[in-house]
Amino acid sequence: xxxxxxxxxxxxxxxxxxxxxxxxxxxxxxxxxxxxxxxxxxxxxxxxxxxxxxxxxxxxxxxxxxxxxxxxxxxxxxxxxxxxxxxxxxxxxxxxxxxxxxxxxxxxxxxxxxxxxxxxxxxxxxxxxxxxxxxxxxxxxxxxxxxxxxxxxxxxxxxxxxxxxxxxxxxxxxxxxxxxxxxxxxxxxxxxxxxxxxxxxxxxxxxxxxxxxxxxxxxxxxxxxxxxxxxxxxxxxxxxxxxxxxxxxxxxxxxxxxxxxxxxxxxxxxxxxxxxxxxxxxxxxxxxxxxxxxxxxxxxxxxxxxxxxxxxxxxxxxxxxxxxxxxxxxxxxxxxxxxxxxxxxxxxxxxxxxxxxxxxxxxxxxxxxxxxxxxxxxxxxxxxxxxxxxxxxxxxxxxxxxxxxxxxxxxxx
Numbered sequence: 001x002x003x004x005x006x007x008x009x010x011x012x013x014x015x016x017x018x019x020x021x022x023x024x025x026x027x028x029x030x031x032x033x034x035x036x037x038x039x040x041x042x043x044x045x046x047x048x049x050x051x052x053x054x055x056x057x058x059x060x061x062x063x064x065x066x067x068x069x070x071x072x073x074x075x076x077x078x079x080x081x082x083x084x085x086x087x088x089x090x091x092x093x094x095x096x097x098x099x100x101x102x103x104x105x106x107x108x109x110x111x112x113x114x115x116x117x118x119x120x121x122x123x124x125x126x127x128x129x130x131x132x133x134x135x136x137x138x139x140x141x142x143x144x145x146x147x148x149x150x151x152x153x154x155x156x157x158x159x160x161x162x163x164x165x166x167x168x169x170x171x172x173x174x175x176x177x178x179x180x181x182x183x184x185x186x187x188x189x190x191x192x193x194x195x196x197x198x199x200x201x202x203x204x205x206x207x208x209x210x211x212x213x214x215x216x217x218x219x220x221x222x223x224x225x226x227x228x229x230x231x232x233x234x235x236x237x238x239x240x241x242x243x244x245x246x247x248x249x250x251x252x253x254x255x256x257x258x259x260x261x262x263x264x265x266x267x268x269x270x271x272x273x274x275x276x277x278x279x280x281x282x283x284x285x286x287x288x289x290x291x292x293x294x295x296x297x298x299x300x301x302x303x304x305x306x307x308x309x310x311x312x313x314x315x316x317x318x319x320x321x322x323x324x325x326x327x328x329x330x331x332x333x334x335x336x337x338x339x340x341x342x343x344x345x346x347x348x349x350x351x352x353x354x355x356x357x358x359x360x361x362x363x364x365x366x367x368x369x370x371x372x373x374x375x376x377x378x379x380x381x382x383x384x385x386x387x388x389x390x391x392x393x394x395x396x397x398x399x400x401x402x403x404x405x406x407x408x409x410x411x412x413x
Contacts, residue, residue: 001029003107007397010100018088026384027082031124057177059139060123073116079125087386137361139174185411187362187369190400196379202221204392206349207337213326222234223277223314240277242308259288289352301356327360333370340402
């Protein structure tokens with residue numbers, strides 16, 4: 001077996017997987033479907049030549065283990081599942097790059113590396129079918145809300161426990177998979193950026209500092225319905241007027257604090273052309289890597305809502321939809337990832353991750369963690385046009401391999 005890393009093989013396998021599990025609309029590897037099961041069977045065949053142990057844990061995560069001199073383990077993670085009509089790289093790049101690194105480590109150390117190396121394919125990272133992202137990794141980290149997950153249903157009314165049973169998983173035991181982390185010493189994940197930062201900087205790779213914290217709320221302005229023709233402008237209690245002002249204000253809030261804010265939906269009542277808006281409900285999503293800054297962004301949004309409500313002679317109420325604390329990655333691993341990127345392409349950049357990733361769950365579980373991003377063309381993901389330059393994909397596999405080697409040395413110290 002060649003001891004030389006072969007990034008071109010990863011590229012070829014990514015294309016092979018695309019042809020097997022995609023169609024003219026994009027990738028179709030939605031978790032717990034037949035196509036997803038077929039993709040995992042394909043992956044197992046790729047792993048057969050290696051002296052590894054493969055098993056599925058209680059949550060359906062697939063673990064491939066190359067035993068080393070030490071039981072302390074380097075974990076490399078990704079996910080084979082996709083969103084419907086998804087991109088050809090999201091999630092599976094992580095797994096197939098990890099496969100190539102596993103081959104390299106096996107050949108380099110003749111089947112016995114200094115530490116144990118484990119490749120994990122997390123089950124249902126995307127949450128496309130049931131609306132619950134990071135299912136397998138959150139079960140493993142212990143953060144999965146069992147009561148919430150038990151009640152989830154897909155568009156056909158099938159519950160998550162029912163779907164899991166169909167692929168041999170007992171929902172009530174999914175958290176038993178936490179034992180897989182007993183000897184975990186570090187977790188690495190390579191991912192497409194899914195955004196335009198590296199593209200705009202003309203950089204192929206970047207090291208991820210952590211994942212954004214999230215504050216997500218529904219904000220409802222309460223005014224008074226009135227006839228659109230007979231009600232003078234100065235006498236209106238227009239709930240939409242206050243909401244519209246917030247649409248502009250969130251950009252100023254984000255600029256002040258260096259985060260991101262999004263109003264993703266807006267619903268009005270009574271919702272007819274001849275009536276002043278009585279009720280306007282908007283959803284506000286705020287994200288930041290720094291917990292204090294995120295808290296200030298929320299306070300600023302609250303104060304702005306009160307101000308605009310008072311100016312419009314309406315009332316306002318808030319409902320929290322989601323709260324996630326920021327997750328910071330390990331400083332030693334960040335430095336090693338930075339070095340691996342510099343050694344590969346001579347350029348460094350550090351950036352946060354706006355989207356959530358399985359890596360965040362590993363960090364929450366106390367496993368030293370870092371992620372590496374590779375540039376996304378057009379900054380687009382979760383779409384069939386998702387793409388990355390082939391030379392950048394090869395650089396990513398090379399840099400990720402260097403990071404794995406550095407991390408094994410770090411674990412062994």
